[in-house]
Amino acid sequence: MDVGRHPNIRLLAYSEVEKVEGELGDFKVTVRKKARYVDESKCTGCGACAEKCPTAISDEYNLGLANAKAIYRYFAQGIPSTYTINTNFCRNFQAGKKCGVCAKVCQAGAIDYKQQDQVLEVEAGAVILATGYELFDARRIPEYGYGRLPNVVTALEFERFLSASGPTHGHVYRPTDLALKESLPELEKSRQKAFKALEKFEKQFEKTSDEFYPLYEAGELKGEDYEKWAEQVRAFRDLDGEVQARKEKVASLESAHRLAFIQCVGSRDIRFNRYCSGFCCMHAIKEAIIAREHDPQAQVYIIGMDIRAVGKGFEEYRNRGAKESHIEYVRSRVAEITEDKDHSPVIWYEDTKERVVKSLPVDLVILSTACEPSPATRILADIIGLEVNDFGFYATDPSQPLDTSRPGIFVCGCAQSPMDIPESVAQASSAAARAAQVLSGSGTLRLAS
């Protein structure tokens, strides 16, 4: 919000850097501002378009746990609040289909299906890269079962579960339980359909099904129609029983009480990333403490090799987690996750304190996935001609932690190395200082008036 409103900051969202030419003090950056098919100057962000859009798609921000529309904004408080059409799904952009609903409902007349990408040239004295990170795809570790075992989720997905504005409104329900709940209306619909079919027969033969069926069973009523009716009665009774059973099951569902975090998923692992992702231990502790706040019955385990609580106040936070939220820290590298009945995950690990292999049944497993360089980091490194280190982050020297291999181009945050929020914020200021430092030398930067 501060950035969006700052008079000296021009925000080019939904844009990509295509070229960086020139040198320190005199860069020319070519930026492609991608077509949103919505006019930024007209859109008020009211959301009427998304409300009426007939095409539901998976909501990326909620990690597919909720639905969005083909005209969307990534999340509600994003800056700018302009909507964007996802042309991969929008009917107007898919051959042979017509729609135009958003254009019709938009009071501001902001929808522009003919909008084109814009290529801009930006002059700059220095460039700061803050291209961030991406999370490790936990599917790459098959023994942890992510993607296969429904009640194994990632720490970021769990963040959405805990969020009051998330898909479960802050309640921690297991994905299988959620699916069960969501399947109920569909089942009830089938039951209703079967019921309607019975009504048809009842009308035709002027008998209730309950009257008819014993007679049929006794062999008093014969014929093709009666057979069909009988079949329908059986089908209905099955469905009805199923609905009752599922209703009871759904009514008895509780939120997940036994939770286990698995640390270093894709980090400190010679197969994937040898490095430590830095922030995941604290992230797990924070989520564990919040889960316990939401559910005083929650029992949370954090299973990892070392608990790296190295920032200011972090060790104290970790201890508070143990003392007040009853988090159990288990020193181990988890070997495998299997499944028990009801899709409850079972964690297999060696307890290094007791020197025995143990199994731990839980309701939900949360994987603390590694911090990896974002694809943008590699692409920009190629475009600009910057060195990356063995891990794929922008290469810097410890004595000049903000300087990339090209003068005048600086880096901060997780594009340089995995780090937590305070360090990222401090580094962002540092990168700004480096830019000011080199620019004031070249006379590009002046004091105000």
Next chain:
Amino acid sequence: MSGHAMKKGNADAQETRIGVFICHCGSNIAGYLDCEAVTKYATTLPGVVYAKNNLYTCSEAGIGEIKSAIAEHKLNRVVVASCSPRTHMPLFKSACGEAGLNPYLFEMVNIRDQCSWVHMQEREEATGKAMDLVRMGVAKATFLEPQEDIESSLVRRAVVIGGGMAGLSAAEALGDMGMEVILVEREPRLGGLLRRINRIAPRGGSAAELIEERISRVQSRDNIKICLESEVTAVGGYIGNYEVTVRDRAGQESQETVGCIVVATGGVPLVPEGLFGYNGRNVITQIELEERLKSGPLDATRVVMIQCAGARSAERPYCSRICCLTAVKNAIYIKEQNPEADVHILYRDIQMYGAENERLLWESRGMGVRYDVYNVERPPVVKEDVVEFYQPLMGQVYDLPYDLVVLSTPVVAREDAPAISQLMRIPIDQNNFFLEAHAKLRPLDFATDGIFLCGSARYPATVGEARAQGLGAASRAGTVLFKDKLVTSALVAAINPETCVGCQGCLMVCPYGAIRFDTQRGVCEVNTILCKGCGNCASTCPSQSVVLKGFSPKQLLSQIRVMLS
């Protein structure tokens, strides 16, 4: 909606026209109380001519609605009922300003943190409470008065206290930005703790070379004045105009007027008297090891390092962040010098966070450095020539013979940190490290405007982190020093000299040193730049001579009255 009968708000000729905006905050508020009902209710309140609910009042669309309603409905007061004023008040106030309404005619009501979030299971009651809160906000808004921001001049100079890596980086950056800098260092030489360090992790470069390069850069600038063997003895004034007294070796005091102050006073490694048989001879600390490594080949081939010596304990509960890295770095150096050396590191959690540090851990393992976890309930015992060590993995006790035991002790706050804290009125935490304004979002700022923090004075930092933070603090100071003038909130205390009896009760309770007693006139005065508007003085004054603007008795009593009505 504007067709309602309106009561006169105050004696002013102008009629009171209040606009109320009720925010859903997605489902954060609307999920737990009835926003539509609250909005409808707001339209019935005296003075309210317009009320509207939005999905997100803070969104661009929401802000746009406030602005257009001010024009369309000729609003002269705006009330937003949403989240915390701490995060969103500035946004809404400036939106009012942009629409031509004096920003001080804005009032905020918190119906999220103080209502929907705490009454998630009681929809009806939460809705009722939100109505109460809105009624109170509207009542107060009726009595709001326009105010003007306070403007003051600033001096484009900075004092940097401490000449280690953080302070040098801050001074150099500020110097390069064209600011005049006074760098104050207590020791006879610049360089700080790095002077005692041998090599720098993770690449193993020479610490001396690194620090010399930074020092020479600072020395070569003619806009950086270096005061060695000097200390800051007094600090007065406020952002933009601090008066800093510097005392040199000879005891001479000089005064510097500066706009900002950077605190980079560093930390010191703990000397572990009484811990693990520390003796300074064959049981030493990492920093003592650094000095030995610097001075020549190590005369020890069997080295045992013990981590968390005096840290993560009841006495010192924090993790000192950099000691694991130091131990691994020194272990590698010893193995490089003598591959046959036996180096064994006993640890609790090996804190090699981040990409490059963890790499060192792998490399050191490959070089044959041995690592073992020890149990904090059964820590290693340093005996005459062995370290007795319980290995929890094997469940056995081992005797590790040694030539040298190295204790990895934490960096602790300097002894004079509490004194500096008092001198500058900046807070310290329970471990005596300086306390930043916000742990996550303002790591290099103090709550006191114009004073910034970096390096191990904040928390133990590696060389790279100290450098980044030094640069960052310079950047933060730059955001002040690059300005033409300073603008601060008008919501400050004012003392009526006519009724003040000079009891100085207010002076005693002011946490910002913003009140001064005028001995000539026998009354107290408020420095409006230093005043943060906390209101301690106003609630203390026995003669009701202190009024906090924006929180006058009239405004507050009107809120209480409508609450009880």
